Amino acid sequence: MTETPRRKKLIETGIPLKTINKESAREKSLRHGLPSTLHLYWARRPLATTRSILFAQLVDDPSAHPDRFPTVEAQDEERGRLHELMERLAHWENVNDTNLYRQAHQAIMDSTGGGIAVLDPFAGGGSIPLEAQRLGLESHASDLNPLPVILNKALIDFPARFHDRPAVNPNYKGDIGSDAAGMADDIRYYGKLLRDKAFAKVGHLYPKVKDEHGTEHTVIAWIWARTVTNPNPANPVQVPLVRSWWLSKKKGHEAWVKPIIEDGKIRYEVQHNADGPKGNEEGTVNRKGGISIADGTPIDFPYIREESRAGRMGAQLIGVVADGGRGRLYLSPDAQQIAVAACDKPADYPNGDIFDWPGRINVFRYGMTEFADLFTNRQLTVLTTLADTVAEVREQVLRDSLAKGMPQGEPLDAGGTGAQAYADAISVYLSLAVSKQTDYCSNLCSWHTTGEKINHVFTRQAIPMAWDYTEANPFSIRSGNYLGQVNWVAEAIQNVPAQPQGEAQQADAATRDYANVVVSTDPPYYDNIGYSDLSDYFYVWLRRMLKDVLPSTVRTMLTPKAQELVANPYRHGGKEGAAEFFVDGFNHVFAHIRDTANLDVPMTVYYAYKQRDTKNGGSTGWYALLDGLIKAGWEITATWPVRSELSNRLIANGSNALASSIVLACRPRPVDAPSVTMRIFNSVLRSELTEELRTLMASGIDPVDLNQAAIGPGISVYSRYSRIREADGIDMPVQKALEIINRTVDEVMGDADADYDADTRFAVKWYQSYGWAQENTGMADQLARSCGTSPDALVRGGMFEASGGKSRLLTPEELNDEHWHPLRDDRVSLWEACIRMAGILDAKGVDAVAPVMAEAGEIMPLDNIRALGFRMYHEAEKRKDTEGAIRFNNLVSMWDDLDQMSSKETVVRPGVQGELDM
Structure with a gap:
């Protein structure tokens, strides 16, 4: 393999993570028109996330072009412009802004020289290939499982083949369609025709x-x-x-x-x-x-x-x-x-x-x-009738297409674009609607007593037993009806980019070709989801409908299982056998990609991550993924925690360690990478993490995401070496490296203690030991003296209570007076400012914090207060102080807005006349 020079990409320096996460979380509440409504698939990534990551993966960081951006200021300005572009791209409402996407595409072309092809070899629900297509790139998707292959064909292939064509149904009054609008109109028309034909056959059962x-x-x-x-x-x-x-x-x-x-x-x-x-x-x-x-x-x-x-x-x-x-x-x-x-x-x-x-x-x-x-007998009857009627409707689409002057052409599966292929394509979408109907037409559905609607089968990634179950009427116009599924499918297709042409195929990631493609992928999540076993629920119905339409995709009776990269202990001889199968498979896939893919651009890999999956705070799947990448010759140059849940909701649920996914940016490790001792590793890690943590905290990242984002520069140090030898000569495993990285983050966060004022040094140490709880005043006196202060001074500082032989820190709830004026307070510590601002924000909102923040900024650097907020979130999380973590995270998360509002406040110093006294 020839090593290629590295030009840093945006993803390797910084991304507007807060906006990306916010828009990814908001996507869940939008639903209408999102391609995810085409059909259910498990663990589908938010489009805002995949679109943003692809852009950052492909576009150069300004520091890679010192000839164009010779100063730090010039680089910061250009980086800000690109981040603003990414923030606009993250908004779903902007997907039809042609000027925005023209700018995004041009930025990618300027960085890559054009000719970029993006591949996701574990395509799943299709978010990555679809967003590559939306960015104007050549898009490729593959998967071993035929269900996601069908979904990806329906998203990136078929709409592109028939884009900008009018609908063929006799009710259509328009002319040329826009993108896939004509196809969406036909899906609705022929979906209703299918429903009416089925009702004529089995309507008496309802x-x-x-x-x-x-x-x-x-x-x-x-x-x-x-x-x-x-x-x-x-x-x-x-x-x-x-x-x-x-x-x-x-x-x-x-x-x-x-x-x-x-x-x-x-x-x-x-x-x-x-x-x-x-x-x-x-x-x-x-x-x-x-x-x-x-x-x-x-x-x-x-x-x-x-x-x-x-x-x-x-x-x-x-x-x-x-x-x-x-x-x-x-x-x-x-x-x-x-x-x-x-x-x-x-x-x-x-x-x-x-x-x-x-x-x-x-x-x-x-x-x-x-x-x-x-399924009940009645459900089997109606679903079978709907499925078999798809072929009848397909013949009607063919007749109508020919009547509109479309040439017969080849079938869809043979690459056709004529009437036969179009009829086949419409039948695929109608089949997907029938398949969606099975999710609402099973004896595993339940009734939602507050929403007064049907709960579908896959409310989670499992097939659980249901005791009292709900049997839907597919011919009603309410919850669980078939026309509803048709409309979801049509709306999804109406909002796909439909250009340029995309390609989806069934292929094994371990053996397929990766020549000249950039890889961005969302691989299976260890043992979290049994994709193939769950997919069979839909596949048995889709195969019945599509065996004559997509014969190359639905060849097998059920979805392939033996090669699926999932650590299933019931299929691979227990936990150890499953882990070995998973690790060996991943190592092989990523080694294969390294040997053949386009290496001018970093590979990006998503992983669903939960920090506390095991008792020792680790995750078997997470370790396996990192270990597999590193052993396959990859250096991890960045990790970003991307979420589809808002951080305050995660914390409120007691899940503040959860990030929906971690995105890793990976580069090939040079073949001559050195080996080092553990002592050198620790030294380099400490040096680089110190600077990187400051950069991350200044970048606008939320405290809830800091620890995971810090793994990026930490694991980058670990993965750049061919070997790291411990004292006994053995190689350091990735689990130990992660432990050292987390410990070093703790140490670097604590380095700021020496720069704190005496009261703040005391408060941080007291909180580390006792939180908000009471403790003996003697302990307070001893700790205060070691920090250069005293309990009396702390009480005068308005942050501490000491009486009756007991002492404690005052809580944010007790320090939420928005009328507090730092400039009139004769003893203000960094701690008091931070705690009061957190308490006021929680109790009174942003408007009440702004004037307090403005005054505090006259006394001390506001960046120091924000840095203490990061530190205290970190400490609150370790103490499992959920309420404290929420408050500190919210304060730092709102910092930019607060800073902007406080800058507009007029600060009047004591003794200074602020206006004429009339």
Whole structure:
């Protein structure tokens, strides 16, 4: 391999992380029009994140061009311009700003010389390939799993083939479409046609329901409870297993199910009041087991599993949800609704074996060993009908396309762009809508009692058991209906860039070609998600619909498992075998990429990271990824914590160590990289981290992200050497390197203590030992003397309480007076300023902090207060002081806004007349 000269990229110096994380978190609440609504896939990266990272990965840092930017000031100015461009790119509302994307594309071309092709070899939900296409780059996606291959084709290939064409349906009144607008219109039209054809065949299975006045209403959903025979042989009634009897907890619209036992049978009545069951009586089953409503007999899970595996688990209709026009109607079940649901299973339906993965796919333990077991007979009937009707509608699209003058051409799978290929493409999108429908049309769906809607199957990355389940009406116009899925698909396609042409293929990352591509990838997350096993839930349906449309992609009966890079202990001989399989696979993939990819640009790798995955504060998957990259010859030049959750929400949830993903920038390590001793490593690490931490804190990063971002420069030092020898001569493992990096961060953060005033030095040390708790005044006196102050002075300083032989620091809640004037206070410490500003911000908001900040800035450098905020977040996190961590993080996170507001404040010093006294 020929070593190439390195030009630093933006991602290796700094990125506007706060804006990227904010927009990534906001993306979750937008949904409409986002390509993620095309179809569910697990752990899909936010588009704001992938778009920003790609730009920063490809665009040169100004320091790489001293001829154009000869001074630090010039470099800072240009870097600021590029960061402002990135901030605008992060906003979803700007995706149609052609001028913005023209500027972004030009910046990439200026840095790369053009001809850039981006590849994600673990393409998954397609965020990276799609955003590469949006930035005007040649985009490639591959995956071993056929489900993401289909999704990526639908996002970056098919819309580009048929972009700027009018719709072919007879109702279309427009001319040339814009990007994929014509295709989106056809998806809606032919999706409704498919729905109407299916309803004509099986609509009788979905009758309307009458209310107490005899008025008919369309059913939205039927609520069922699984049943088992009461374990008490003296009373063998079929008893329900119900998680909750409540149907609606919306205030003023409460509804719940009342079970009534009569003549050895149970019937169910829906009640409309707020006096429903509470506490232990809210349901009949929880995580500990169940209880019989017939006589109170306990029902343990071994008994339930045994009954279910023996085919003796039943189901009873306990409630009906109907469309009341302006709201939901909750009705008691009647004989007609029960009878019509008892239809026969269709003769032919998609199926496949479910894998037994304890904790992830629990249904297997209940005898639900095939995918068909996850659907009622009526659900299998309607889904099979919808699936089979796709082919009929495809023929209609072909006829309409030919009638509009489109040439027949080759099929879609052969690269066609004519009428046959277009009909095939529309059938792919209709098939995806049917596949999405299965997520809302299963006996694993539940009812959301506050949102009054259907919870889909994959509310988490697992296939869990559901006791009381919800059966949707796919022909309604409310929650869980098929036309809703069609509209989601159409809206997603309407918002894809549709140019330039993208390419997606099924390929193994370990063996595929990487020649002349830049790699940005979001690989599997160790053992977190069983992608292939979960994908089969959808794949068995998609294969039925697409085997004649995409035969090259849906060749296998189920998704490939043996080569999938997931550490599944149930498939690879236990935890050790799974870990070995994962590490060996990753090492091979990344070594292969290093040998053949475009190395003028750093590779970027995403990893879902949770700092405290294990008892010792580490993560097996995280270690494996880092170790695999480094052993494969990569040097990690930056790490950035990118999130899809707001930092204050993470802290409030007690998860302040969680970053949704870590993005690593990686360069090939020179083949002649030196080996060093652990002593040299420690020295270089300490020197570089000292400077890098200052740079990171000044860059606007939030305290919650600092520790993880600091791993970047730390692991960069570790990975630049071929070997680091410990005292006994063995090589230092990555786990130990991370421990040393974290310890060094602690030490560097503590180096500032020597520059603090005496009161602040005391307060930091006291907090480290006791937090906000009381302690003996003798201890306070001893610590105060060592810091050059005294308890009395600390009390006069307004930050400490010492009475009755006990002492403590005053909390931010006690120091939240917005009328505090630092210029009128005869003893102000850095600590007091920081604590008061944090308390005022929390209690009174930013407007109240600005004047206090302005006055504090007259006494001490404001940057020192911000740096102390970083330090105290770090200390609060170590003490597990969640409230303190929230306050310090919020103060630093809002710093730029506060600084801007405080600069507009007029500061009047004591004794100085600020205005004429009239």
